[in-house]
Amino acid sequence: MGKFVKGIIAVTLLAFSGLSGAQQVLDRVAVVVNDGIVLESEVEQLVQQVKHSLSQSGTQLPSDKVLRIQAMDRLVLSELQFQIAKRMGITISDQQLQQGLTMIAQEQDITVDQLRENISRMGNDWDTYREAIRKEIAIAEAQRATVQRRVYVSPQEIDNLVDAMNQMSERDIEYRLSHILVGFRDGASADEVQATRVRAEQLLERLRDGADFAQAAITASSGPRALEGGDLGWMNINAMPTLFADAVRDKSAGDLIGPLRSGVGFHILKVSEVRGIQQVEVNEVNARHILITPSIILSERKAHEKLVELRESIINGDISFADAAREHSADTGSAALGGDLGWAEPSIYAEEFRRQVEQLPLNEISEPFQTQFGWHIVEVLERRQLDATKRSQQNYAYQLLFSRKYQEELENWQQELRDQAYIATLIE
Template sequence: MGKIVKVFVAAMLLSLSMSASSQQVLDRVAVVVNEGVVLQSEVEQLLQQVKRGAQQKGTELPSDRVLRIQAMDRLILAELQLQMAQRMGITISDTQLQQALEAIAQDQNMSVDELRSTIEASGTNWENYRESIRKEMIITETQRATVRRRVYVSPQEIENLVNAMKEMTEQEVEYRLSHILVGFREGANADEVQSTRERAEKLLERLRNGADFSQAAITSSSGPRALEGGDLGWMNINAMPTLFADAVRDKGKGEFIGPLRSGVGFHILKVSDVRGIEQVQVDEVKARHILITPSIILSERKAQEKLAGIRESILAGEVEFADAAREHSADPGSAAMGGDLGWAEPNIYAEEFKRKVERLPIGELSEPFETQFGWHIVEVLDRRQLDATKRSQQNRAYQLLFSRKYQEELENWQQELRDQAYIETLIQ
């Protein structure tokens, strides 16, 4: 009965997406995804974006039909994650979005107005661009909230990695990997798995005979970076999924690896490049903050205004920062310490807070800004750079192990979302 209802909904959505015969069709439903849809205009927009990127890089693309399948696949996954975000109540406010746009512009050494001009000059509507950034932020927060709970790093794993890192030379090898995933469905039987393996082996043979890896990834990969030609970027052995790390170790530039079987399919890797990296020192900041949390009786606007008033009182010398934090801050841990957060690496904080403490001049009190926890003002008291001590080695080991397991669990979670979803393609 549930499937019949969904088919009926799909038919209704399709009929509603088409105008009367005397009118022009404005948009169509391309795919039904549970109770949501992917529109044809979204597919076309992503196709144009990929084509512009490929043209700039000089990358040869496969046929539009193949590209459209990959684009719909990405949009389906995005829609599933956005539906999960809605169920979890995850949103990104206009203030958070504006802060993200300011950060994007700053990274490119331009203002937000200049960023807007650049985006519009490329043929992209500014409002569409803003909403695409909002969706990316929502999806990222949903992934963090869901996948983090699935990741456990034991003290013994940390200690083992710390010991292994001590044995590494100062010039540690870093690899740039390209990746293709030839996937099979969850619960696939032995014949399906064997068929998938054979397809992966034939693809690997074509690659070794000179086929273009980037085009093959766009055409054949089920991996998350398929539309980027499978490029996973630079990483060292410790940051890779365990399956990859064991196979990539000591491999040279240009070598192919695979097929490697995981729970979601068979992986093919290419070592696109290799380089040595020097040991990274640890940057820490000492900061203090005041947090005001919106509530039923305190709106977002009122929370921002209240914090702005506290900030003005501190700047005017009417109240000490520590006293204001003890009286007003909604962060009980730091409030008792006058808002003091102690020494910490910026990456432990929420993204908006991290950006603030990384860029704020020492001794300057920030304007109110928003994170998922509420509204903050922050002051950076000092900065320092440390050599790799035992503590920092443990922190780095944890981050590397967490990153490795996080990526593995993210792929598993995304595959589970697909397997459990109702998906019907209406337009090829």
């Protein structure tokens, strides 16, 4: 879950529709999205949030009409993805929601109570905010479940990238990119594609003449970060979509790139900043755990209680950790080894599991905690720090390749959702 916490912060604080201190008595349907709707109040609230965010950053505001179009597009895409999440039966428990809120607070270096105070001080309703977070987590789960199946990274690709990284110093450089997508519809004719290219080239010319990139992104981009001024954040060149990487290589801060054609439109990039990366040493932990998986006959509460009892029995010496794992753990692979997970980098684990093994004192058994796999207790036996090895290089290469392909497939999937959906705008 932690991998999308920053995205949740960015999107939910922007798209959060609980701004109202005084609720409107009457509301209207702005857009029909399949069997769902987007309300006029949601559009208006998102527009106001964007205005507030842009004014705080000093970015010149585009017209209300442009903001409304972008806001409706954001809300329609959110509704489409949430419909998929519901169709997949994805539900976010209160425990998972609390973990999400905790991580959001940690990203802002505050407590959950302080987060709640901040939300209330802005005139927002805490319960509505929590449900907005629950929805964003469900959408992220649906994205992951759907898009991961579309991504395949071959061993040959990994080896090729490792070889390339060993020969080049590009992994020591990061680029902060801004992005504009001038899109065309799926199945567009050659004339439509050419007209889109002309619009992109005209826009690029205005940018070269000094037009503000962030405002242009908000006004004209159909990319996923349009309302953030097109800011894609910091990326290593190997983590970028291939189309971007080939064009960005060796570029300097301030350079404009494009238009670059893809399957969804023409892309314009701006290199906002460039920085070097220091080599990071590899930290590994040797841990063991016990997993209890809730089921129809074992509720979440009972699973938690069972682990509490097991933990007490282990601490009291009534049973060894290894024997308890062999007898009770639902992770059959590690259970046969007494719960032993061996040496591994914490980053390979689910977010909450990673946090536990990174922070837990040695030879101390954690309190029961929950991940998407069920309820765990974990004990860290040893820690060590290593120089980069071939295995870690391969893991690093895999993550870069997966991230690149995941983003490409996510955009393709989102475009497919739009193309296949019934969308009727009732209020312009």
